[in-house]
Structure formats: C-alpha cells, structure tokens
Amino acid sequence: MDAAIEVNDLQKTYRGRRTGEVRAVDGVSFRVEAGEFFGILGPNGAGKTTTLEIVEGLRRPDGGEVRLLGQSPWPHSPALSQRMGVQLQASSFFEFLTVREQIETFAELYGASRARAAEMLEQVGLSDKARTRCQKLSGGQQQRLSIACALVGDPELVFLDEPTAALDPQARRNLWDLMRSINDEGRTVVLTTHYMEEAEALCDRVAIMDAGRILAVDSPAELIRGLDAPTRVTVAAGQLSEERAKELAEGETAASDDEAVVFETRDPQRLLTALAAEGALDGLAVRTANLEDVFLNVTGREWRE
Numbered sequence: 001m002d003a004a005i006e007v008n009d010l011q012k013t014y015r016g017r018r019t020g021e022v023r024a025v026d027g028v029s030f031r032v033e034a035g036e037f038f039g040i041l042g043p044n045g046a047g048k049t050t051t052l053e054i055v056e057g058l059r060r061p062d063g064g065e066v067r068l069l070g071q072s073p074w075p076h077s078p079a080l081s082q083r084m085g086v087q088l089q090a091s092s093f094f095e096f097l098t099v100r101e102q103i104e105t106f107a108e109l110y111g112a113s114r115a116r117a118a119e120m121l122e123q124v125g126l127s128d129k130a131r132t133r134c135q136k137l138s139g140g141q142q143q144r145l146s147i148a149c150a151l152v153g154d155p156e157l158v159f160l161d162e163p164t165a166a167l168d169p170q171a172r173r174n175l176w177d178l179m180r181s182i183n184d185e186g187r188t189v190v191l192t193t194h195y196m197e198e199a200e201a202l203c204d205r206v207a208i209m210d211a212g213r214i215l216a217v218d219s220p221a222e223l224i225r226g227l228d229a230p231t232r233v234t235v236a237a238g239q240l241s242e243e244r245a246k247e248l249a250e251g252e253t254a255a256s257d258d259e260a261v262v263f264e265t266r267d268p269q270r271l272l273t274a275l276a277a278e279g280a281l282d283g284l285a286v287r288t289a290n291l292e293d294v295f296l297n298v299t300g301r302e303w304r305e
C-alpha cells in the first residue's frame with residue numbers, strides 16, 4: 001500500500017514568557033496507509049493538535065519531516081490542499097450565516113458545486129437545517145456541519161481533531177457512524193481523540209501519545225493482546241464463600257471482600273462453566289483488557305481526562 005502520510009522525528013517546542021519552554025512534540029514518527037482509519041489517542045496536552053497541525057501544513061516544525069500524499073505540506077501548496085479536508089473548530093463558523101451559506105462558502109473555496117454542498121448537508125443529516133443560522137445549531141449539529149465543510153471538496157485525506165469532544169453520548173454515536181461512512185468511501189481518515197472507546201471502535205490503528213511522544217502504535221486488538229492480561233470475573237457478594245471461591249480459582253487469583261469476589265483467570269471458559277454449575281452467575285461481570293490498560297502499561301500511570 002502507498003503511504004498517505006509519513007512522519008519522521010517531528011519536533012516542536014513552544015516558547016512563552018509565562019509558560020517557559022513546552023516540548024509539545026518530541027520526536028514523533030508514524031506512517032498512515034492510504035485508506036486507513038488512523039487514530040491519535042492521548043490525554044489533553046499530549047501534543048495531538050500540534051502534531052496534526054504540522055502534518056496538515058498549518059504549522060512549521062522545529063525539526064523532522066512530513067510527507068503528505070508524497071509531498072511536503074510546508075510551504076503551503078494549493079494543489080495539495082485540494083486533496084485534503086481539515087475539520088475546523090465549530091467556533092470558527094460565521095455565526096450569522098445560515099448552514100447553507102456556510103457550506104457554500106467552503107464549496108466555493110474548493111471549487112465545488114452548490115449541488116455538492118447540498119449533497120454533503122444531506123449526508124450529515126442537516127438538509128432540514130439549511131436555513132438555520134449556525135449559531136442556533138446544537139453542538140453535535142455544528143460538528144456535523146464542520147465535517148461536511150471538510151468533505152465538500154471530495155478530499156482523499158480527512159483530518160478530524162477531537163470531533164466528538166463535549167458531545168453527549170447519543171450525538172457521539174451518530175458521529176461515529178458518519179466517520180465510518182467517510183472511511184468506507186475509501187478516504188484516509190486521521191482522527192485525534194481522548195476517548196478510549198472511540199479509538200477502539202473506529203480506528204484500524206491507534207498511536208498512543210503522551211507528553212509529546214508516541215508510546216505505541218498498532219491495531220487496538222493487537223495492543224490489547226500484547227498486554228497478555230488476564231480476564232477479570234467479578235461475582236457479587238453472597239453467592240460464594242471465600243473458601244469455595246479459592247477452590248474454584250484452581251490456583252489462580254480470587255480476592256474476596258464484602259461486596260464481591262474478583263477472579264483473575266487465563267481460562268475464562270473453565271471458570272465461567274464452574275461458576276454456572278455453582279449457580280453463581282447473578283450480577284456477574286466479565287472484563288477483558290482494553291485500551292485503558294494499554295495506556296497504563298505504556299505510561300505507567302492511570303488514564304485521566
């Protein structure tokens with residue numbers, strides 16, 4: 001496969017009078033294949049936006065190299081800009097424009113037709129809001145409009161910087177469907193997010209970023225498999241004596257307290273069968289490792305948003 005993006009040893013330090021030096025991006029390298037859904041996952045301040053802005057050609061790195069569709073994004077090239085869609089923050093809309101006026105402004109910028117603009121409003125489910133002023137849209141509607149604006153030029157490559165931040169869960173799920181469909185159309189998508197489950201649900205591969213560095217890159221499934229973590233099975237209190245729990249654990253871990261017995265097992269099939277035979281499945285919870293555990297493993301600290 002051709003690389004849509006190749007990034008090699010990017011460096012960016014911000015210097016402020018009050019903040020001093022901040023190494024926002026500290027030796028970042030990664031590669032995104034054409035057609036891939038690639039995620040950059042990290043807590044606030046990790047350096048996701050700075051990385052994205054450098055890759056998009058909006059910001060100049062102090063060091064390192066970027067190849068975007070085989071070209072350098074810096075200095076700015078209009079030919080390259082036509083091939084990529086950058087989702088702008090919803091706050092940069094002209095709030096007195098209607099939804100239709102806003103997207104037609106973008107369409108003109110990309111040399112796209114009004115019909116294409118209308119088609120994009122349809123795709124993001126905003127056709128019935130065409131005459132509404134942008135300032136009257138809900139948070140989720142504004143995000144969908146900003147994605148429509150990024151897509152109106154029919155780009156090969158789409159950059160989405162935390163598109164679901166501050167949305168309620170329902171609006172977030174709706175956007176997931178939209179993002180999936182953009183990728184299904186064959187476009188390469190680069191998404192930044194600080195939501196673990198979002199990265200897990202959407203991305204073919206995820207780069208885990210913290211403090212300006214990428215600590216791991218792989219598919220969510222491979223990252224989780226690499227942990228080789230046990231399955232955790234929790235049985236509500238009152239269904240098993242401590243003694244019986246120890247027996248069922250067959251040498252693996254079983255920790256009891258007033259509320260529950262928690263097993264850690266490498267053989268969930270055996271343990272769950274035994275618990276079923278015991279009649280101890282009420283209120284049972286089974287938890288396998290997830291990206292949160294991967295983050296803990298690579299950073300040595302808990303995930304905090």
Ligand SMILES: Nc1ncnc2c1ncn2[C@@H]1O[C@H](COP(=O)(O)OP(=O)(O)O)[C@@H](O)[C@H]1O
Binds near residue numbers: 045047050
């Ligand atoms: N324009 C800027 N000037 C100075 N510091 C900045 C600027 N933008 C970001 N930073 C700092 O750089 C670090 C990385 O920020 P950012 O790239 O926005 O991370 P993220 O998008 O992961 O939250 C943070 O410590 C942030 O405070």
Ligand SMILES: [Mg+2]
Binds near residue numbers: 049050161
């Ligand atoms: Mg950011």
